[in-house]
């Protein structure tokens with residue numbers, strides 16, 4: 001989408017492209033229909049002044065939040081007035097580009113009711129939620145516990161005399177703390193609490209608790225609720241009202257417990273269904289799978305800014321060429337930037353696959369087939385962890401790649417980082433999630449002689465072969481073979497998992513020993529996830545990629561795989577599967593890939609199709625007119641509202657006019 005002012009400082013770059021840009025845009029959008037919807041919604045948002053992002057980083061919290069409420073309300077009105085479909089509405093909210101209460105309402109409250117509510121409960125709550133007659137949040141985390149869900153303290157005690165649950169926060173640490181949308185916007189909370197019937201604790205279950213009046217939005221009696229305070233960075237996640245919530249013996253009807261997985265009867269009997277209790281974590285699995293595509297989008301925004309700016313920015317020169325060099329010409333710049341570009345493409349491909357994996361598991365669950373649940377949990381948890389960590393670090397790297405100007409909010413990068421970095425923590429702390437993957441790998445290995453592993457763990461079925469055979473690469477171009485690459489990632493992951501499993505098996509099985517080995521367990525989980533990412537990127541390429549873009553995608557795929565191999569060379573070498581020389585050969589191949597990316601770099605980021613409005617960056621503008629806009633932008637700075645700064649009379653003038661020698665001055 002070109003929306004520059006006609007001057008194209010990057011025209012020369014664009015003329016070098018060697019692939020079908022339009023086909024790439026459609027591929028990255030996920031298909032022609034998705035592309036058309038994206039384009040339409042991006043323009044709708046960009047052309048509506050209510051959605052303007054101008055000045056967001058300068059607003060005080062109250063104004064920022066009020067403005068965010070205004071945008072969310074306007075988005076909803078636009079959706080209704082234009083009769084937008086659910087997919088269009090989702091896209092529109094995506095382009096509004098501000099974390100807000102509707103993310104949790106649509107992204108977690110509704111999915112949790114769908115996954116855990118009975119049909120009757122869905123009929124009661126979903127119509128209200130779909131028309132936003134109620135606003136819901138997902139209130140799981142407490143002051144004292146987030147990762148350890150089984151450790152939550154809020155109680156829901158059944159009172160058979162009134163057919164109600166009594167919701168209570170018995171300690172300070174039981175205060176619900178963090179839920180997005182809870183602080184100021186929600187009327188209802190999906191509360192995770194310990195279910196108690198007849199003095200027996202049945203563990204964590206989900207309850208719908210009304211928290212604010214539908215008449216005047218005041219908190220209901222005995223409910224204490226508010227916002228937890230300002231968060232990291234300007235703008236960023238501060239548009240969200242992450243909240244606290246306490247109950248003082250608040251009564252809710254028995255039917256407000258979501259009862260698909262377990263029921264409490266009128267006379268107080270607790271009945272579990274035969275479905276796994278982990279289905280209660282379904283909303284988290286749903287969001288984790290979506291986070292992979294989201295990571296690609298965030299990373300692609302940072303990379304678009306850094307690539308375009310690196311093509312505009314010139315520093316130094318050399319005796320072989322006239323003038324100064326574009327910084328994108330420097331190998332070091334390429335070696336930091338191009339792997340991130342390739343990673344954004346990799347996550348897009350893997351994100352598409354995650355969607356199909358999730359659709360498959362949902363279909364199975366409907367047929368009461370729970371067999372793939374552990375693998376899907378490991379996959380969603382692991383890929384959420386890796387992709388968010390890499391993306392957060394990648395955004396920060398892009399900021400550094402833009403030198404000093406990257407540090408200005410006008411670059412768009414500080415705010416992008418502030419909005420994104422909590423993704424490493426929310427929806428599961430990234431280390432906790434990798435430990436879940438490690439547990440899955442250990443379990444899979446312990447059963448490998450009896451149960452053939454399937455799906456993303458299938459390679460562990462070849463553990464013997466992968467543990468004995470070594471890499472056969474003898475020349476650089478031997479690496480240009482996806483089977484060779486895949487085997488390297490499989491062997492490294494299988495060997496790392498087997499090594500730590502063996503060490504644990506030789507021990508006493510104590511928790512202390514397990515703890516001692518957690519760093520290696522996390523490394524082995526990371527290796528497994530990197531294998532999934534590389535293998536699924538390859539697999540996606542091999543299934544019907546249009547001719548006009550296949551070559552470029554192959555280059556990006558090799559770039560991604562080689563950079564992963566080199567960044568983790570220590571692990572690959574330690575497992576003994578590859579030699580130092582083979583790593584050196586891969587490094588040479590990676591440089592050849594950089595040469596192939598270089599003429600296409602700007603077009604490859606254009607293919608992400610981010611509008612200038614969505615990017616919000618003077619450095620990443622489509623037209624490359626960076627300096628004019630940085631300069632113009634300085635005049636919007638509030639300190640420049642007056643020529644002589646407010647504070648001069650009180651604080652600057654006395655300093656300038658005292659004309660006294662400072663006592664310590666040596667002059």
Ligand SMILES: CC/C=C\C/C=C\C/C=C\C/C=C\CCC(=O)SCCNC(=O)CCNC(=O)[C@H](O)C(C)(C)COP(=O)(O)OP(=O)(O)OC[C@H]1O[C@@H](n2cnc3c(N)ncnc32)[C@H](O)[C@@H]1OP(=O)(O)O
Nearest residue numbers: 103107146147149150278281287290291294377426427428
């Ligand atoms: C579609 C959306 C698109 C994009 C998204 C974009 C933006 C996001 C929008 C909003 C996001 C904003 C905010 C985020 C909101 C939140 O943060 S909500 C709170 C999230 N909280 C967490 O993630 C907590 C993390 N903790 C846990 O998940 C669990 O407590 C645990 C897994 C760490 C441990 O659970 P336990 O019950 O104690 O389990 P265990 O005893 O360790 O394990 C028991 C067995 O269960 C398996 N298991 C665990 N989780 C799952 C699961 N989700 N599904 C299936 N199976 C699971 C576990 O592996 C064990 O298996 P065994 O075979 O070993 O018995």
Ligand SMILES: Cc1cc2nc3c(=O)[nH]c(=O)nc-3n(C[C@H](O)[C@H](O)[C@H](O)COP(=O)(O)OP(=O)(O)OC[C@H]3O[C@@H](n4cnc5c(N)ncnc54)[C@H](O)[C@@H]3O)c2cc1C
Nearest residue numbers: 138139140141145146147178179180422426427428429431
């Ligand atoms: C912006 C934001 C939005 C959020 N939105 C919501 C929401 O809408 N609803 C909701 O319910 N929650 C929400 N949360 C809470 C979030 O899900 C939790 O913060 C997250 O799950 C991490 O839990 P914790 O804070 O308890 O971290 P902790 O578990 O206390 O982690 C602290 C450190 O301890 C380490 N650690 C903990 N246990 C172990 C272990 N067993 N082994 C090794 N290391 C360990 C962790 O790796 C981490 O380094 C949100 C959080 C943020 C930041």
